[in-house]
Amino acid sequence: MDSEAPGERVTLAEVAGEAGVSLSTISKVLNGRADVSAATRTRVETLLADRGYVRRHGRAEARTDLIELVFPELDPIWSMELIDGVETVAKEHGLSVVLTVSGNRHAPDPDWIEGVMRRRPIGIVLVFAELAPEYRERLRSRAIPFVIIDPAGDPSPDAPSVGSANWSGGLMATRHLIDLGHRRIAAITGPEDMMCSLARVDGYRSAMNSAGLPIDPAWIRFGDFHVSGGRDHARELLALDEPPTAIFAGSDLQAVGALDAARVAGLRVPEDVSIVGYDDIPLARWVTPRLTTVHQPLKRMGEEAARLVIRLSDETPATTPRMDLATSLVVRESTAPPAGTPAAR
Structure with missing residues (x-):
């Protein structure tokens, strides 16, 4: 078996000889078998990547009826929007979705890649900030494309991704409060090492600065995205x-x-304090008062990521696809002018 790389042909026998292993070991690595040492697997995969090895007809061989969707954790509300989007497109193409929970918000666990090699999905949708270069090379060697859904990070320029406009979301939420007459406006956001947290706060700062309003450092709080x-x-x-x-x-x-x-x-909301959220999950329409929020198109992000990974399984684009979807403000009952202003209700 051999494969073409740009300007040359490489055989698996040559790779085996250079790696000092048998052809059967090369086959085990390519097929994701677990009975290969980590050091040997790394050596073989590095050589395959360096030699530009891609399986002949790799896409046809790797194709299954599965799209793999990988989360660092499952939130019963927020995650379902993304799952719904991916499943909608998968069904349109006669595919199923396998759901994996692995790692933390930055990257999946190291043993995740071994399972992917065995499952051979048509492609992978990842809800992570990044995918390590060694994982990318292993996926590329098996012609398994991946797309990062990016509500929570800023992937490398060469990582296909679908994201949303976090900075403008923070800007429009804060401007809405300023337009209502608020001057003392606080911001609670997610972890300080996540790009979306920083982008939303930057949008908040830009709105405050452009309105000439002071920002007390105590008003900006980094934490997590959970209720607690x-x-x-x-x-x-x-x-x-x-x-x-x-x-x-x-x-x-x-x-x-x-x-x-x-x-x-x-305190009463919004009479004593106004509150704006972010995401526009279904819960925002059911709490009391109904929540003014920034709509992040989570379901559509899942749909577009699934469409993109299916397209990447059939073709190699000239440039790395990246899509940023617009956010919008949804005004409901949790915001009003501050008490004591002429326009206050």
């Missing part, structure tokens, strides 16, 4: 000597936590 994080930070903000009259939360779940903190503090 929003509750804890909002409780501290509302206990300040001069508490904010409005809070921009980096996720709807954080906003729900902020709603609870306001209730416990005896």
Whole structure:
């Protein structure tokens, strides 16, 4: 068996000789078998990548009826929007979706790649900030494409991805509060090492600066995107000597936590404090008051990622595909002018 690389042909026998292993070991590596040492597997895959090896008819051999969707964790609300989007497109193409939970928000666990080699999906959709170069090379050697859904990071320029406009989302949420008359506006966002957290806060800062409003450092809080994080930070903000009259939360779940903190503090939303969320998950329409939020098109992000990975399984584009979807503000009942202003309700 051999394969063409640009300008040359490489045989597996040559790779085996250079690696000092048998052809059967090369076959085990290519087929994702577990009975190969990590050192040998790395040596073989490095040689295959260096020699530009891609299986002849690799896409046809690797193709199955599966798209693999990989999360670092499953949130019962937020994750379902992405799953729904990927499944919708998969069904349109007669494919099924296999769901994997692995690693942390930065990357899947090392043993994940071994399972992928065995499952041979048509392609992989990853909800991670990045994919390590060695993983990319292993996938490339098997002609398995991947796409990163990017609501939570900033992938390398050569990583196919689907993301959304986080900076403009933070900008429009804060401008909405400023236009209502708020001047003391706080921001609660996610982890400080995630690009989406930083981008949303940068949008907040830009809106405040352009309006000539001061930003108290105590008003910006980094945490996580969960309810408990929003509750804890909002409780501290509302206990300040001069508490904010409005809070921009980096996720709807954080906003729900902020709603609870306001209730416990005896404050009314939006009469005493306005709250804006981010994502526009279905829960935003069911809480009381209904949540003003930034719509992040999570389902469509899943759909576009699935379409892209299917296309990449059939063709190699000249440039790395990257798509950033627009965000929009959805105004509901959790925001109003601050108490005491002429326009206050």
